[in-house]
Structure formats: C-alpha cells, structure tokens
Amino acid sequence: MSTPPEPAGGATWFETLDEDVVYDGFSTVVRETVSLPGGGEMQREVVRHDDAVAVVPVLDDGRIVLLRQYRQPLRRYVLEIPAGKMDVGGETPEEVAHRELAEEIGQDARELIHLVSFANSAGWTTETTHVYLGRGVHPVARPDGFEPEAEEADMEVVTLDADDAVALAHSGDLIDAKTLVGLLMAAPHLRAT
Incomplete structure (x- = not known):
C-alpha cells in the first residue's frame, strides 16, 4: 500500500488552541479553536462519539x-x-x-x-x-x-x-x-x- 501524498506546500501543523463543550449528551459537541499552518485561526465544531x-x-x-x-x-x-x-x-x-x-x-x-x-x-x-x-x-x-x-x-x-x-x-x-x-x-x- 502506498503512502498518501503530503499536502501542497509540505507537512502542515494544526494545533488545537482552545475547546468549549457546546453540548454533552448522546454525543458531545465541542467547538475548537485551531491554529492554521500559515497563520491565523479557525473554529470547528467536532462531534465526539463512541466508535x-x-x-x-x-x-x-x-x-x-x-x-x-x-x-x-x-x-x-x-x-x-x-x-x-x-x-x-x-x-x-x-x-x-x-x-x-x-x-x-x-x-x-x-x-x-x-x-x-x-x-x-x-x-x-x-x-x-x-x-x-x-x-x-x-x-x-x-x-x-x-x-x-x-x-x-x-x-x-x-x-x-x-x-x-x-x-x-x-x-x-x-x-x-x-x-x-x-x-x-x-x-x-x-x-x-
């Protein structure tokens, strides 16, 4: 099996800076603040759920x-x-x-x-x-x-x-x-x- 190609521009790094639990029930919804490799930040909502x-x-x-x-x-x-x-x-x-x-x-x-x-x-x-x-x-x-x-x-x-x-x-x-x-x-x- 071959290795997937690196993203354009080489290796990147996304770091989670902060997270806030928005909802905790059957699933947990977390709003994460993430640093972007080229600078700046983004927010993403992630649903944490059992496998x-x-x-x-x-x-x-x-x-x-x-x-x-x-x-x-x-x-x-x-x-x-x-x-x-x-x-x-x-x-x-x-x-x-x-x-x-x-x-x-x-x-x-x-x-x-x-x-x-x-x-x-x-x-x-x-x-x-x-x-x-x-x-x-x-x-x-x-x-x-x-x-x-x-x-x-x-x-x-x-x-x-x-x-x-x-x-x-x-x-x-x-x-x-x-x-x-x-x-x-x-x-x-x-x-x-």
Whole structure:
C-alpha cells in the first residue's frame, strides 16, 4: 500500500488552541479553536462519539442477515447490517460484534473476519466504525438482562441471498453507510464461500 501524498506546500501543523463543550449528551459537541499552518485561526465544531462495530452476518446457506430499523434523523425505516456502539468499557471490537449480534438478531458468529475500519464522517465526527464479516452464524440466547428499547424494540430481522444484498448496495436501494461499506467489502469473501 502506498503512502498518501503530503499536502501542497509540505507537512502542515494544526494545533488545537482552545475547546468549549457546546453540548454533552448522546454525543458531545465541542467547538475548537485551531491554529492554521500559515497563520491565523479557525473554529470547528467536532462531534465526539463512541466508535461502533458492524457485522455482515452470513448464515450457513449463504444468506445475509439484515435489520429493518426506524431511524429518526431520516424519518424512515432503513435496511442495515447489525451494529452497535463501543460503549462498554474495556470491550474489544470483536467482543462488541458478538454482543451486538446476540442482542439484535439472537445469533452469534463462530468466525469474525475484520474487513475494514472507516471514519464515519471525517469532517465533523470522531466516530470510527469497525466492520466484520461473520461466518458460522448460529442462534444464541440474548444476553441476560437485555431488553430491546425504543427503535430496537421495533426492528425486523430480514434475510437476503448474498447476491441480492450486494445488488441492493450497487443499485442505490441501500442508503446506510456501514451497510454499503460492509456488503461491498464482504462481496469478494461471499463469492469465495
């Protein structure tokens, strides 16, 4: 893999001079004052958010397990791969993958293959999503004490043939970023099984 080219004018340095927490809730919004390499300052609002893990779960017959979940910002249901935040201290991405599969679809994967980690929106949030392919997906009990709430209580589990799921990604019928990334990165592995 090649190294990305340096920015025009050589190496640059941006230094955070000050930050002010504007909002602290599900996410934290911080207004940062940053020095510019050529002099001067700029302000940027940065959303600090937990990283996330997403899994493309593949059943033994080759079908992909997806979820139809309501998403308030879009005011609609969205077809997605199972995913969740890394919001339990000390959990590795793999542990989060297993937990989320059990919570959301009542399944687990015998094998997890890391496909990619990507910055969700590098211009405004710190969140990174770690995407895995899950093979050997099999039923398991939901974790003790887990009760689906809010949108999760209304999720519908959907299974699709792998080729059909990837075709939906290519056709533009899927709009969720982690699902698009996951299915397109998983596609070569799906053909190999």
